[in-house]
Amino acid sequence: MTTSVACAFFFDAEPLGEPGRHALDACALCSKPLTRNSDIFMYKGDTPFCSEDCRYEQMHHDAAYARQASSSRRKQQQSQRSRRASVAAKADVYVPI
Numbered sequence: 632m633t634t635s636v637a638c639a640f641f642f643d644a645e646p647l648g649e650p651g652r653h654a655l656d657a658c659a660l661c662s663k664p665l666t667r668n669s670d671i672f673m674y675k676g677d678t679p680f681c682s683e684d685c686r687y688e689q690m691h692h693d694a695a696y697a698r699q700a701s702s703s704r705r706k707q708q709q710s711q712r713s714r715r716a717s718v719a720a721k722a723d724v725y726v727p728i
Contacts, residue, residue: 660685 655671657664658681665671665679672680680686 655679658682658685660689
């Protein structure tokens with residue numbers, strides 16, 4: 632089985648839209664340079680990290696952001712339901728919630 636030339640130069644590929652910036656050049660969190668012979672810890676498919684600690688920190692940050700966004704959406708929905716109920720009570724009209 633022969634390897635293709637394109638595969639041999641994976642690190643040399645230039646991403647579209649970001650000339651001069653390689654996808655696996657640096658840790659996405661701490662910007663530590665990633666070398667060809669170093670371990671790269673991936674997250675969400677294409678996000679490189681220099682260590683498990685950096686990757687974990689990003690995962691923890693993403694989880695906290697998701698919880699906050701979910702909580703915010705829940706509060707907004709409750710507020711909308713409350714306003715609808717208030718308008719319905721003032722107008723003495725049934726409004727399905």
